[in-house]
Amino acid sequence: MENMISQVPGPVPKQKVMVYMNVGNTHHAEIKTMQEPTKSKTAIYCRTASIHPDDFLAIWQQRDIVCAFAFERGYETFKIYSDDGYSGLNLDRPAFAEMEEDMAAGKIDTIIVSCVDRIARDFILRENWISKLKLKGICLIAADGSHEPTMPCMLEIVELMKGKKSTI
Numbered sequence: 115m116e117n118m119i120s121q122v123p124g125p126v127p128k129q130k131v132m133v134y135m136n137v138g139n140t141h142h143a144e145i146k147t148m149q150e151p152t153k154s155k156t157a158i159y160c161r162t163a164s165i166h167p168d169d170f171l172a173i174w175q176q177r178d179i180v181c182a183f184a185f186e187r188g189y190e191t192f193k194i195y196s197d198d199g200y201s202g203l204n205l206d207r208p209a210f211a212e213m214e215e216d217m218a219a220g221k222i223d224t225i226i227v228s229c230v231d232r233i234a235r236d237f238i239l240r241e242n243w244i245s246k247l248k249l250k251g252i253c254l255i256a257a258d259g260s261h262e263p264t265m266p267c268m269l270e271i272v273e274l275m276k277g278k279k280s281t282i
Contacts, residue, residue, distance in 0.1 A: 154224040154253075156189040157213055161232045165199035173198040176228050183257040184226050192222060202235035205243065217252060229258045 160176045173196060184191055193216070195209040216222050225247070227233060233254075234240035247254055 154189065155192045155222050156184060156224040156226060157192050157216065157222045158184060158194045159196075159210070159213060159225055159227050159232060160194070161197040161200055161202060161207065161210075163199065163201050176232070180226055180228050180257055189224065189226065192216075202231060202233075204236075205234060205239065217250065222252060224253045224255065226255045226257065228256065230254070230256050230260045 158177070158180050160173055160180060162172045162176065164172065177194060177196065181191070181194070193213075195213040197207040197209045200207040200210075213222070213225070230240060230244075233243060244254055
């Protein structure tokens with residue numbers, strides 16, 4: 115799905131805009147000042163595992179949160195990748211595969227997610243994938259701050275489980 119933000123005229127830098135977000139039954143609106151756009155090629159990735167009728171808005175709420183986060187920080191979004199109804203226990207997902215193809219083609223240098231578990235629920239699988247991103251020079255940002263560097267003790271555990279000696 116193409117970037118929905120670019121299909122409508124957007125605010126200009128330093129313009130005040132209202133950012134409206136809803137999470138579950140909580141609604142929140144704030145006045146924000148638009149930042150200067152970044153020059154990065156940014157992708158937004160969203161994933162939900164459930165396709166239960168009661169959860170049909172979950173993927174849209176996730177997109178709203180991540181798009182608002184990116185938009186208010188001045189990121190120019192390249193594309194929104196969305197896997198609705200796919201497990202986070204593996205990386206075998208159609209939109210995820212498309213995103214990886216675009217990364218390999220140099221079309222992406224920043225990925226924004228709502229939280230890092232949208233990439234994968236399995237810690238080791240996720241950390242290995244994030245390590246590959248770092249080697250490619252691609253930045254991963256999570257709107258909830260969960261992209262912050264992993265605690266050193268967790269890195270030690272990951273290295274031990276992979277059978278490598280840690281440098282910590």
